[in-house]
Structures are given as C-alpha cells and as structure tokens.
Amino acid sequence: MGLSETIVAAVIGASATLSAAGFQLMKARSQSTVRPRRSALRAALTLVALVVASAVGGYAYSELRADDARQDIARLRAEIGSQLQALAIADEKRAETMQAAPPVVSSEALVQLAPCVRNGAEGDGPTPLCDPASATPVTLCTQIPATAERLGSDRYSRPLDGAGDWQSHTNETADQTVDVAFVDASPTYAAAAGLVPVCVNVSNEDPVHARIARIVVRYRAQPVPPQPAVASR
Secondary structure, three states: OOOOHHHHHHHHHHHHHHHHHHHHHHHHHHOOOOOOHHHHHHHHHHHHHHHHHHHHHHHHHHHHHHHHHHHHHHHHHHHHHHHHHHHHHHHHHHHHHHOOOOOEEEEEEEEEEOOOOEOOOOOOOOOOOEOOOOOOOEEEEEEEEOOOEEEEEEEEEEEOOOOOOOEEOOOOOOOOOOOEEEEEEOOOOOOOOOEEEEEEEEEEOOOOOOEEEEEEEEEEOOOOOOOOOOOOO
8 A cells, every 4th residue: 555664553553452442341331340450450451461562563564564675675776786787888898899999901002023134144053034133123112100000011913914813922932933022121211201111122033024013011000199288378
C-alpha cells in the first residue's frame, strides 16, 4: 500500500491495544460479581503485556521493512555504479578511436635513365657490361615532413617502353643480376621548410634499354603540438 514503517507500527500497536481493551470490556460485562483485586491486577498485567508485545512486534516489522529497503538501495547503487563504469569504458574507447594513429602515407619520385655505355675492355674474369668510368649515377630524391615517422622505402624500376608491373629492388644482393642500381645518398640540396629529403643514387646497368627508376618512401605524419598562445600587449 506504500505506507511507511512508522505508520504500520502504529497501526499494529493500536490494533493490539483496541483488541485488549475490547477483550477486557467483554470480560467485565460477563462477570456478575465484583472482581477481586488480584483479578484486576492480572488484567492490568495482561493489558501491559499485550501493549508491549504489540510495540515489539511493530518495531520488528519496521526493522524488517527498513532492512529490505536498505538492500534495495544497495542493489540500486550497485547497478548505477556498473552502468557508470560501462559508460566510462565506452568513453575511453571512443577517445582512443578518435586519437588513433594517423594513416600511413607515401611520397615518391622517379627518373628516366639512359642506357649505359657498353664496356669494350677485355680481361680475365667476368667483365661488366657497362663501363664504370662512364657510368654517372643520378641522384633521385623525394621529401617527407620533418616531424613524420619514417616507416621504410621501396625501390622499383622497369623499361621505359614497358607497361608491366614495377620490378622491386628492395632485396638486392651482390650476386643478383639487376638492371638499375640503387645506393643510399646524401641530399645535394636544401629542402623546403618543414621537410627533409630522402635520396638515392641510381644508375642504369642495361647497355641496351632505357629504364625508369622509382623510389617510394612510406611514413606516418605526427600531430603538430599546439603552439602556446602569445599574450598581446
């Protein structure tokens, strides 16, 4: 019914009191003679005992209801706490998603290389096809942001008149037959502000065909830290 514990206890006590009073009244009417003093004392003690029992019963019932209410409140607090924790975890995941690492991007450059000068010298052992004295490497450079995280580079080449896939030169070895040689090189020019050059020396080792050399540098741009505000005077 939605009654508070105090009201329920008062109702129980009042009901017990009225019941005891009615019982004593009916008993008094049924007796035709005057009751002795001992009977009156016994009736009074009985009434007091009934009132005390009613009060104790009402208090016990009130405490029982209060304990149930405390358990309901504790359960409700636990549910609210778990929901708040789930919301906090969801907010953290959302923040991590928003602050995810920037995507990987690339910068590339390519150059056309003429056939090398055939070597006409004869000698003992294997003779290179190209004349080392006339081979002049070409410096091929691309630029990436100075604050970027460099992830790696790939080197490719293919014939000038070819339309096929680029041939990779990422795992060159000394005994491998290659058409274009790639050698890391220092930049020969000053890069623009906020950029750094990545350069390689390339040379065509094919005395017949012109070739195209290509480098691709992969990097991840780093977020620029906010600049402190300058107070105006």
